[in-house]
Amino acid sequence: MSTLTKPEAAGTPAGAGDAFLSVRDLRVRFRTEDGIVKAVNELNFDLEAGKTLGIVGESGSGKSVSNLAVMGLHNPRNTTIEGSIKLEGQELIGLPQRDLEKLRGNKMAMIFQDSLAALSPYYTIGRQIAEPFMKHTGANKKEGRERAIEMLAKVGIPQPDKRVDSYPHEFSGGMRQRAMIAMSLVCNPKLLIADEPTTALDVTVQAQIVDLLKDLQQEFGTSIIFITHDLGVIREIADDVLVMYAGRAVERGTMREILKTPQHPYGWGLLSSIPRINASVDIPLRPIPGSPPSLLNPPSGCAFNPRCEFREQVTGDKCRTERPALEEANGHLSACHLTPAQKQSILTEQILPRLSS
């Protein structure tokens, strides 16, 4: 076996880059007073080097939890993490804290949603940016400061040599988010996890940040995991998209496949419920009925079944009794009991006319 696989892997250098980050069968459980929260279940995904993976989902769908698991940021006392997370072949689950610390901020870094809460109000921006650099490279304070100024200039903050001594409260929201990006990129990480980095920002600043991330990705070849609930932002930045619902992946494919030919009722619902800036205004929006399920006690079978409008089309009561597997249907992966033919006809006859009207 090994003799067969090895030449294959060596023969395709692109194939080796494929599995830059590979997550297999990831499960995250939290023990709480109310019971065990199954936050992430059987999650699989790959991220190629230099590409961007967008993760979409509602709050509580497990998108942040799975990425905090990649970073090893969960409290081990009440969390169990199972499965495998491999970063360039190195297994991250079960890695001792000391080794994780060497990776965090160095090889992988994270940008958080609320920049005011994620930056310390007590230290200057420059010091916070220089800290991971000094720790990981052993640079001294002067070099750290120079590097911080360089990074601030790179993320487009005017007068970086002056602003390096400012405190986070002296920055506006967009500038703080830039400073966070500078902090995360200071050691040239290979993996950048951006957890809703633009959600708290205005549209014009959001556009700036998305452009900045794209430019920096081209410059450094960073792989990005971009978590958001905004499909418009996904369109701007993502190569591949993973749609999550109730702790599971329900759909996975390229950006174009997910946004143009979604194959899961949840994806259809999401696309139909957002108002388009050029759509007719007289037609009421089509919301997804109900609300996201509790992860303490998720619905049996397909977790989306209480909110699904196509449940009747599945023969038997499969949606309520059997969990659909993530399988290929019409070009990309989706987890739904509808047959590929049914999906295609629903998509072309009901969903696409709805979107174009």
Added chain:
Amino acid sequence: MSAEQTVSGAAAKPVATGTPLLEVSGLTKHFPVMGGFPFKRQVGAVQAVDDVSFTVNAGESLGLVGESGCGKSTTGRLVTRLYEPTAGSIKYMGQDIAHASRKELAPIRSEIQMIFQDPYSSLNPRHTVGTIISGPMEINGINPPQGREARVKELLEIVGLNPEHYNRFPHEFSGGQRQRIGVARALALNPKLIVADEPVSALDVSIQAQVVNLLQELQKELGIAFVFIAHDLSIVRHFSQRVAVMYLGKVVEIADRDSLYEAPRHPYTHALLSAAPDADPDNLAGERIRLTGDVPSPLNPPSGCRFRTRCWKAQEKCATEEPPLVQLSGSADGHLTACHFPEFGDVQGNAKAPATEAATAPESEAKASVPEQRESAE
């Protein structure tokens, strides 16, 4: 002055049905900044809202859009008189309430209600849903014929909640359901005007549409006028017949929906529209206009046009002279823009080449049209 006059001129021919319910003119709110030692004195003022004028007709929805810190929420709170304005007038059904006393306001407060952004902090966690929704009735001494409890249950049903949840507490509900409770509370007194301050931005995408649809149904069925404050341009477009774009405390453009979204004249409106992300990968409607920098501080706003520091068309005139909010030649009726060098009013053409073609042609047009407009205004 000119802004006031042009707006009253626009109000003379109301766009939608009904008469002006709310007339705001020259509305200004400056928050004093205190400092100094040993005696605290005013060292400056945050010019949160400066000379804002608009009208809301009965049964109409006016959208207020802008970035954070542009004064849209302050405007909403001034209209509901949670703040007292520094200057200007707020006329509700002909009566000026800008400096009305608590007593004078009491009957009006029941007709102007507010829906808040955060459904988690706007409901008292120690009160049941019943107490929360019947609160406004109790305060205003209103006793519906069928009794308050029955009315609350009716309201719960209107907003799509189970009337049996009367005795539950807010923490037992999800975000979308809580926002519905907030809507029910605002409806309790049969208001004529609701100020909705970002009612959906704290909710999940799949829930946002539910609440927007609910508000739209209520508006149609009960004929309530809305001031709809949001930063999401597509939701505002979906909900409001007329839209005002605010920047740093000023209204820079106000028009009815179609005119504003299809033919924006102000560069800022253009930039906002082009920055709004669209989920359709095939929709390549023009390149994005990259606005550089941030909104300047309202403590010390730029002279002249407040947008000039980020505007790609700014010239000397913009720094010295403040553009009045007037109807430019070529705009639809009631489409008011405050810009010296307005755009053509065509999303695609301008978005693709904002610097070249726009700098030459509209300049002459603007020079010809603006002074003329000003004469007629004064």
